[in-house]
Amino acid sequence: MYSVEKIREDFPILKRKVNGYPLIYLDNAATSQKPQLVIDCIVDYYSNYNANIHRGVHTLSQEATDAYEIARKKIQKHFNIKNSHEVIFTSGTTHGINLVANGFSEILLKGDEILVSAMEHHSNIVPWQMLCERTGAILKVIPMNQEGVLVLSEYEAILSEKTKLVFVNHVSNALGTINPISEIIKKAQDKGAAVLIDGAQSCSHIKPDLQKLNVDFYVTSAHKMCGPTGVGMLYMNEKWGNILPPYQGGGEMIKEVTFKKTTYADLPHKFEAGTPNISGGIAFGSAIDYLNNIGFAEIEKYEMALLSYATNELLKIDDLTIYGTGPDKTSVVSFNIDGIHPYDIGTIVDKLGIAVRTGHHCTQPIMAFYKIPGTVRASFAFYNTKEEIDALVSAVKKAQMMLT
Amino acid sequence: MKIEAIQEDLIDEFSMFDDWMQRYEYMIDLGKSLPIIDESLKTEDRLIKGCQSKVWLNAELKGNQVVFTADSDAIITKGIIAILIRVFSNQKPEDILVANTNFIDEIGLKEHLSPTRANGLVSMIKQLKLYAMAYQAQLKN
The missing domain is CATH 3.90.1150.10 (Aspartate Aminotransferase, domain 1)
Known part of the structure; x- marks a missing residue:
């Protein structure tokens, strides 16, 4: 009850x-408020097992690494993601979008087209504009009507073989509109385009099934889902994970470094350079547990x-x-x-x-x-x-x- | 009237109110009574950055005094502007430059002084002082 x-x-x-x-x-x-359980989780981490992860052989490091990787698995299960290495920890939705946009800057060619919806947050417009400036790709807009609903017939009209990427938010932050992403994804993929869904506004209300949606990229932030700020999730389909280049260089993302050449680590570490927000990631997992318990x-x-x-x-x-x-x-x-x-x-x-x-x-x-x-x-x-x-x-x- | 005297008057006026609602109602009335500036003065270069609402500020030198006129599309912001104009308009540039703004705290509008507040009160004061500085230089030449 x-x-x-x-x-x-x-x-x-x-x-x-x-x-x-x-x-x-x-x-x-x-941003949502935080339940005591999430706050306690952060305090517990810093009080009892704070250590850097994935590197140390000592007990604390093992405990912290385990907790962080358990959180990744909780996220995987929650979003029904096939492989845990398709879950990439980010600092939030904006980071996830920029990571993908950066990757595509080496893939897009002049004249390629990118579609965004008319109801995007600036964070899902500006990175693509920057990407278009770098690559010569063209940004097109899926219009909306007076009710604040996307006009799908117009969407179909501007979709073409030239479309390489489609970016739509799952839910509009300003209007609350839930977009028909399943249909949007399918139509884009029929034309061979990849789709990124911005789930910043949806994940506190809806539990998306990413395998069922068969989406290429899905991004969200923990802090809108009762978790802490400064941590989020990028789901990247394994296929894209292998194609896209790393976003930032640093520790953790390498396999082997010599001054001649560096080989990159496997997924997801290839995209997780540097020491992450460890307590944030672990608390994100707790927040997901909390929401699922309700x-x-x-x-x-x-x-x-x-x-x-x-x-x-x-x-x-x-x-x-x-x-x-x-x-x-x-x-x-x-x-x-x-x-x-x-x-x-x-x-x-x-x-x-x-x-x-x-x-x-x-x-x-x-x-x-x-x-x-x-x-x-x-x-x-x-x-x-x-x-x-x-x-x-x-x-x-x-x-x-x-x-x- | 000197800036300090006007500020004292304002502190007196606001001290009559018991709660925030009366203060805000008074401020809204001040905003409504602010003379509307000419549409032709509502230009991009007169817009003050850092406000969630639009604020246009115009400054002119009349004799040795700076005359400010301003407008906003939000009424509470307009009330704040009305208070600032009452204090700083028709004053000599050097007096505007040395004037402090502690009275804002004393009339119970401290919350609007926070630089994170999107009403731009801090930006407005900065802009008033910048105009004063420019006119002071002009008068010296």
């Missing part, structure tokens, strides 16, 4: 006050109820517009009130202890599409409650009264 009261007990931060009010944390799409089906059911409640309640406010109204959404509501700047609303609700995000959410193309400076974004997690949504609605009403 799902008990939000019991779940909230796991998150120490939810007990604090902000500006004299109990914290209401509705900025989960930016269960993604339960989480989804609960969050969908929150989303529909929040949508209905917010729409009762006069002159309020929600952006991202497609049928498949995660628990994100991005909105504006006519004549009020989102920054003003964010400032007032913060004074009432409520954390929301305001601004362009690193998605300026989406804001340009809707001709708005930004939005107020409330993003809900499985530990939020209907009472918190009521508080948000009443705070927004108060802000509206003060600001008009």
